[in-house]
Structure formats: C-alpha cells, structure tokens
Amino acid sequence: MKLFDSIKKDFSTITWVLMVVAIAINVVMGEIVVLLKLPIYLDSIGTVLVAVTCGPWAGALTGALSNTIWGLLIDPNALPWWPVALFIGFVAGWCAIGGLFKSWWKVVIAGFLIALTAATVSTPIAVYIYGGITASGSSFITAYLLQTGQGVLQAVFSTNFLVEPVDKISTSLLAFAIIQGLSGRFLARFPRPENVEVDKTAGRTQVLIAIGIVIVLVLIAAFVLTKILTQ
Amino acid sequence: MHERLSFYVKRDSFLHRLNPLTKLTLAFGLIFIAFFSPWYWAPQILFLLAIIPLSFLGKVHREYFSAAFRLILPAAGFLFLMQAFFQPIGAKAIFKFWFLDITPESLMFAFTNASRIFVMVSSFTILLLTTHPSDLMSDLTRRGLPSQFAYVIISTIQIIPQMQAKAQTIIAAQRSRGLDTQGSFLKRIGALVPLVGPLVFGSLVEVEERAIAIEARGFTSTRVKTSLREIPDTSFDKILRWFLILLIIAVIAARIWL
Numbered sequence: 120m121k122l123f124d125s126i127k128k129d130f131s132t133i134t135w136v137l138m139v140v141a142i143a144i145n146v147v148m149g150e151i152v153v154l155l156k157l158p159i160y161l162d163s164i165g166t167v168l169v170a171v172t173c174g175p176w177a178g179a180l181t182g183a184l185s186n187t188i189w190g191l192l193i194d195p196n197a198l199p200w201w202p203v204a205l206f207i208g209f210v211a212g213w214c215a216i217g218g219l220f221k222s223w224w225k226v227v228i229a230g231f232l233i234a235l236t237a238a239t240v241s242t243p244i245a246v247y248i249y250g251g252i253t254a255s256g257s258s259f260i261t262a263y264l265l266q267t268g269q270g271v272l273q274a275v276f277s278t279n280f281l282v283e284p285v286d287k288i289s290t291s292l293l294a295f296a297i298i299q300g301l302s303g304r305f306l307a308r309f310p311r312p313e314n315v316e317v318d319k320t321a322g323r324t325q326v327l328i329a330i331g332i333v334i335v336l337v338l339i340a341a342f343v344l345t346k347i348l349t350q
Numbered sequence: 351m352h353e354r355l356s357f358y359v360k361r362d363s364f365l366h367r368l369n370p371l372t373k374l375t376l377a378f379g380l381i382f383i384a385f386f387s388p389w390y391w392a393p394q395i396l397f398l399l400a401i402i403p404l405s406f407l408g409k410v411h412r413e414y415f416s417a418a419f420r421l422i423l424p425a426a427g428f429l430f431l432m433q434a435f436f437q438p439i440g441a442k443a444i445f446k447f448w449f450l451d452i453t454p455e456s457l458m459f460a461f462t463n464a465s466r467i468f469v470m471v472s473s474f475t476i477l478l479l480t481t482h483p484s485d486l487m488s489d490l491t492r493r494g495l496p497s498q499f500a501y502v503i504i505s506t507i508q509i510i511p512q513m514q515a516k517a518q519t520i521i522a523a524q525r526s527r528g529l530d531t532q533g534s535f536l537k538r539i540g541a542l543v544p545l546v547g548p549l550v551f552g553s554l555v556e557v558e559e560r561a562i563a564i565e566a567r568g569f570t571s572t573r574v575k576t577s578l579r580e581i582p583d584t585s586f587d588k589i590l591r592w593f594l595i596l597l598i599i600a601v602i603a604a605r606i607w608l
Contacts, residue, residue, distance in 0.1 A: 142510075155542065196429075
C-alpha cells in the first residue's frame with residue numbers, strides 16, 4: 120500500500136487544478152506553433168510541467184486526458200495517440216524523480232529519453248491503426264523509406280526516431296525554463312518541489328556540457344538508425 | 351464572448367432524452383464495429399444505416415452535415431490521399447508520380463481507413479451534439495467516476511476558449527510592439543519566447559487561487575455529493591446498453607473466427 124499512498128499524495132487539489140491549466144497549455148501551445156509555422160509540435164509542455172512538479176502518475180493522467188479532450192473537441196486525429204502522451208508524462212515524471220530536471224544539460228538527456236519512449240509507443244499505433252501512414256507531414260519520410268524496401272515497423276520507427284528528439288528536447292527545455300521562472304514559494308505548493316531544486320554549477324560549463332551531450336546523442340542516433348536500416 | 355467549447359445543441363428529441371451513458375456506449379459501439387468488423391463494407395454501411403438515421407433521430411442532421419462537410423470530410427479525404435499514395439502494397443500501379451504510386455490494393459486500404467476514421471469522428475460528433483458535457487459527467491460521477499475527473503474535463507472545456515482568447519490578445523499585443531511572427535525561421539523561433547512566457551506564467555498564477563477556491567467549496571470532501579441535474583435512466587436505456595455490448599462482443603467474435 121506504500122505505492123498507493125505515494126500516488127495519492129501526488130494528487131492534491133493543486134495537482135488537479137494544474138492539470139486543467141496544463142491541458143489548456145498543451146492545446147494552445149500546439150496552436151501557437153502552427154501559427155508560427157514551426158516544424159515542431161511542442162504540444163506536451165503542459166504534460167511535462169505536471170510530470171515534473173507533481174510526479175509521474177499525475178503526468179501520465181494529464182497526457183492521456185489531454186489527448187482525449189483534444190481528440191473529442193478539436194482534432195479527432197489526436198485521439199488514437201493518447202497512450203503516447205500517457206507515456207511521455209510518465210517517463211518525464213520518473214526523469215524528474217531521478218534528478219534530470221535540475222540543470223540544462225540533464226534536461227537534454229531527459230528530453231532524449233522522453234523522445235525514445237514516444238517513438239517506441241507511437242510506432243505500433245501508427246502501424247496498426249493507420250498502416251504506417253498517418254495524417255502528419257513526417258509520413259513523407261516513412262513513405263520514402265517504405266519505397267526503398269524497408270519493413271513497415273522499421274520505416275515508422277526510424278521516422279519517429281528522426282522527428283521526436285528535436286521536439287521532445289525543445290519541449291523539456293521550455294518546460295524547464297518555465298519552472299525556472301516560477302518562484303520557490305509557488306513551487307513549494309506542489310507535491311514534488313524537490314524535483315526542481317537547481318544544481319549550483321556555473322552557467323558556461325553547463326551550456327558546454329549540454330552541447331557536448333547533444334552531439335553525442337546525435338552520433339548515437341545516427342549509428343542506431345544505420346543499424347536499423349541496414350537490417 | 352468566452353464561449354464554452356461545446357457542440358451541444360439544445361433540442362427535444364429521442365436521442366436527447368437517452369441516458370448519456372447509453373449514448374456513450376452507442377458511440378463506442380459504432381467505432382468498435384467500424385474498426386473490428388471483418389466485412390469490408392461495414393464502415394460505409396454503418397454510415398448509411400446508423401449515422402445518418404441517428405442524426406435525424408436526434409434532430410441534429412443540419413448541424414451534423416455541416417460539420418461533416420466542413421471538418422470531417424476534409425480530414426478523412428486528406429488521410430485517404432496520403433494512404434492511397436504512400437502505401438507500398440500491391441504490384442500493379444495504376445498511377446505513378448515521382449516515387450509514389452497508386453495501386454488497386456492501396457486504394458482499397460485507403461478507402462477502408464478513411465471511412466473508419468469518418469465513422470469514428472461522426473459518432474463522436476453526434477454524441478457531443480446531443481449530450482451536454484455536464485450531463486455526461488454528472489451521470490458518470492453518479493456511477494462511480496471520481497469527481498476529480500469530472501472536474502478536470504469540465505473545467506478544461508471551459509478554460510481552453512479563455513486561454514485561446516488570451517493567446518490572441520498576447521499575440522496582438524506583441525505584434526503591436528513590433529514582434530515579427532511571419533519572418534525568417536530564426537525570427538519565428540525567437541518569437542516563441544515572448545508569446546509563451548506571458549501566456550504560461552499568466553495562467554499558472556491563477557492555479558493557486560483556483561485551488562484555494564475549490565478547496566473552500568468542499569472539493570476534497572469524501573461525502574456523497576448531491577447533484578443539481580437529475581438524469582433519467584430508463585429500463586429501455588439499460589436494455590439498449592446490453593444489446594450494444596452484446597453486439598460489440600459478437601463483432602469481435604466474428605473477427606476472430608471468420
């Protein structure tokens with residue numbers, strides 16, 4: 120019952136209220152990005168915010184409800200993807216508990232982990248519901264890979280693997296920047312304020328480490344992709 | 351000005367009088383049959399024999415058809431085109447463009463998929479046209495859904511239009527100060543910060559006040575709450591729900607054994 124109690128502790132009144140605002144932030148951010156014609160989604164900032172300040176279970180619930188409400192009221196194509204949003208919130212929450220939301224370069228790693236999860240979870244959905252080709256623009260890459268003779272699973276996963284990291288790393292960085300801008304007094308009202316106590320290292324070194332990690336991650340990603348594609 | 355984000359049309363019809371849970375089961379039943387039925391023409395037949403009669407039965411056919419033509423048909427049509435071009439199944443191409451080709455098989459596949467999505471969205475549209483969100487939520491809460499879920503869903507429906515209006519105001523304000531939202535790629539990325547900042551911080555400030563307000567109104571109380579809305583649940587509703595559940599099971603069974 121220890122697990123149950125700890126979950127219950129995460130769902131205080133302020134968590135439920137933050138959830139409402141977070142879902143609205145998800146939706147409106149998604150629209151602002153479309154308005155600015157940027158090639159990313161950024162539609163899980165609210166989910167990451169809840170996950171970091173209120174724990175993985177609250178984050179998962181926010182993600183799932185966010186896609187359900189979005190799908191029912193605005194864009195029905197968002198509906199089948201609720202498990203992806205659920206896992207984004209869940210993984211972001213565990214990253215935060217593991218201390219990955221305490222400085223810039225760690226947030227980049229968290230974003231990458233979230234992206235990996237999102238790519239993995241969305242692959243079977245894209246394959247079984249849409250036959251690999253969804254209504255999003257990145258399906259051009261999938262279609263190209265399919266024409267070169269790749270299997271559906273590999274083609275979809277490689278596409279997701281190319282698209283997700285950029286989106287999820289920027290999402291996590293923006294969420295982190297927002298949390299940095301909030302006062303300690305405000306954050307202390309949430310169930311997990313200890314997740315966001317910032318490391319006290321110099322800003323310059325942090326940025327350098329962040330850039331280094333991005334390069335290493337890109338190299339790893341390229342390596343894994345060539346492995347998948349040559350199979 | 352701050353409208354609720356709701357499709358609900360207040361009318362007096364057979365569909366409006368049904369219990370919200372029955373309508374929810376009906377919507378999910380139609381979706382299940384469209385997606386899991388082993389017969390190729392099932393989604394199209396469902397559209398002709400279930401969706402259209404239901405929209406007339408609920409007296410919302412005018413609203414439904416306008417939504418179908420403006421929103422659902424374009425989305426399904428786009429999906430159809432993407433799938434028809436991009437699916438690599440089938441050998442004999444009947445139309446070729448660059449590395450893309452259309453085969454009879456990919457056309458069939460695209461048509462099924464687009465019709466399934468069409469039926470899914472249509473059944474939800476009819477549900478939302480004939481059911482008030484508060485009715486649905488209070489009925490589900492009465493049946494044991496935690497009231498916090500109902501709070502999240504209902505408040506989100508209210509808050510999204512407010513937030514959209516706020517975003518419009520912020521965009522207009524920042525543009526009038528010379529913010530470039532249509533320039534080069536880097537400029538547009540740069541425009542993200544002055545738009546997101548005020549919006550997110552502004553709405554987060556309200557969180558604390560809202561939490562105190564609902565706590566003062568007994569949000570965390572575990573007592574059984576009385577409801578202002580009385581929602582009838584007739585025996586006809588119960589029979590219809592069981593019938594729909596049996597139908598879903600039958601379709602899944604047919605899918606497995608046929």
